[in-house]
Amino acid sequence: MSTTTVSPPRRPSGRGVQITGGIALLVVLLLAWQFLPGLLNTPRYVIPPLTEVLAALVDPAALPRYLQNAAATMTEVGLGLLIGVALGLGLAVTLAQMPRVYGIVFPYIVAIESIPKVAVAPLFVIWFGFGLPSKVVVVVLLAFFPVLVNTIHGLRSVDRDQIDLFRVNGASPMQLRTRLLIPAALPQIFSGLELAVANAMIGAIVAEFVGAQHGLGVLILQAQGRMETPAVFALLIILSALGILLNLAVRLARRWVITWEPR
Amino acid sequence: MELRGLQKSYATRTGHVHALSAVDLSIRQGEFVAVVGPSGCGKTTMLKILAGLEEPTGGSASLGGHPVRTGSGDVGMVFQKATLLPWKDILANVLLPLSLRRRPTSADRTKAMDLLAMAGLAEFARKRPGELSGGMQQRAAICRALVHDPSLLLMDEPFGALDAMTRDTLNVEVNRIWRETGTTAVLITHSISEAVFLAERVIVMSPRPGRIVEEIIVPFDRERSLDLLGEPEFAALTSRIRSHFEVSHA
Structure with missing residues (x-):
């Protein structure tokens, strides 16, 4: 028996062109941000030039505030994700093994899922107050559903013959769960996690908008109130960076866990 | 292995499906039986009942006098797809039937490696299934079905998805494995020539609801080679079986 290894066709310059192109586009965009507002006579409070935003971002006076409030927001995100993902996974695994119960509960899942969940945030402030719990609950709610729905889908689409x-x-049912169903559903579980992480950031910020003492969402509202547009942009950059980091963490974890997936 | 008055029907969304009707079949220990029939004649249902994966709605299936039940451990199963677990290497996949029962011993590992060597896969033991071709994966699946020395080997169109040449090679392999292990084998196939090549007895089934319309004894030696495919006797048997399906299409 002879085998040949087939390596994927690769154009040597393809990757390099992509990287150079990406950097070039970034430079063009940053230059446009810096100079276009002035050229178009856009007021500074509408779109401040890049340098002002960067100054606000690295402002030593503001830095401790940024750090403290970023920590507050990430605490909400982290706790909410932990609880929401655990609940989503747990319920999905339970429901997947009880098709009858799943049939009864499914319409409710669809109904709750179709509520724009951030709209419930004000209610949670009434129920849980202005502190950490109300934020965490919003994040839990937003992280829970993508994990639940994706995991159930993954568990239910496991190959019939493999189950046989x-x-x-x-x-045993336990062996079936841990040695077939859950590993087979991992790709969908991770897709759910990616959505959950993105949702969690949205949930935390919206919950902070609705009513909070700490968090990046609060800082954005304060900066808005003082018409400090560069600070608003700086905070948006911090938020994006945190979101990208979280997303990256999930994707790295996926690569690390699902080593058999073609890349 | 005894099937007596086996019946199976399903309630589906579109109504009631009568899959099997009064199937009587007894299979001797160590015998190789092939079941051929048109799509939807209940062949796979019959195999699942033999494996204890489905309950008949009427009649009985028994193995050595006891009713068949799932997980008795005495059945090896090969599906149309290799159904290997992509996250385990080939060796771990082959050991799966054992590792579901107990922690595999070094003797088990040796046994699995012997099977892989027999299938020409020894050097792939530590590879993941995704790194193997379809034919190699299916050979690994056959090793997996044999690792726990089952007394009954069930194969559901095991080579249906493979190309003709790989199929021929694997058929010779299956013939050899069957002779060497002495296992009882039941093969479900669409391929009439595959059935005649491998089996001692070919069961011809009718379209749904599946019944046995003919049993054909294949009079060749237990050891078979691809030369057999060119023999006039072989052609006579296959055309006799084929005639059943031509009638049903008329």
Whole structure:
């Protein structure tokens, strides 16, 4: 038996062109940001030039405030994700093994899922106050559903023959779960996680807008109140960076866990 | 292996499906039986009942006098797709039937490696299924079905998705494995020539609801080679089986 390894066709310059192109586009955009507002006579409070935004971003007087409030927001995000993901996974695994219960509960999941969940944030402030709990609950709600829905979908689309293979060999329900269903559903579980992470950031910020003492959302509202547009942009940059980092963490974890997935 | 008056029907969204009707079949220990029939004749249902994966709605299936039940551990199963677990290497996949029962011993590992060597896959033991071709994956799946020395080997169109040449090679392999292990084998296939090539007895089934319309004894030696495909006797048997399906299409 002979085998040949087939490496994917690769144009040597393709990757390099992509990187150079990406950097070039970034430079053009940053230059446009710096000079276009002035050229078009856009008021500074509408779109401040890049240098002003960067100055606001690295302002030593503001830095401790940024850090403290970023920590507050990320605490909400982290706690909410932890609880929401755990609940989503747990309920999905439970429901996937109880098709009848799933049939009864499914319409409710769809109904709750179709509520724009950030709209419930004011209600949570009434229920849980202006502190950490109300923010965490909003994040939990937003992180929970993508994980639940994706995981259930993953668990239910496991190959019928693979399940039969386990049954023929006398697998216990626990073995079926841990050694077939959950590993097979990992790609969908991670897709759910990626959505959950993005949702969690949205949830935390919106919850802070609705009523909070700490967090980047609060800082944005304060900067808005003082018409400090460069600070608003600086905060948006911080938020984006945190969101990108979270997303990156999930994607790295996916690569690390699902080593068999073609890349 | 005894099937007596086996019946199976399903309630589906579109109504009631009568999949099997009064199937009587007994299979001797160590016998190789092939089941051929048009799509939807209940062949796969019959195999699942033999494996204990489905309950008949009427009649009985018994193995050595006891009713068939799932997970008795005495069944090896090969599906149309290799159904290997992509996150485990080939060796771990082959060991799966054992590792679901207990922690595999070094003797088990040796046994699995022997099977892989027999299938020409020894050097792929530590590879993931995704790195193997379809034919190699299916060979690994056959090793997996044999690793726990099952007394019954069930194959559901195991080579249906493979090209003709790989199929021929694997058929010779299956013939050899069957002779060497002495396992009882039931093969479900669309391919009449595959059925005649491998089996000692070919069961011809009718369209739904599946019944046995003919049983054909294949009079060749247990050891078979690809030369057999050119024999006039072989052609006579395949055309006799084929005639059943031509009638049903008329």
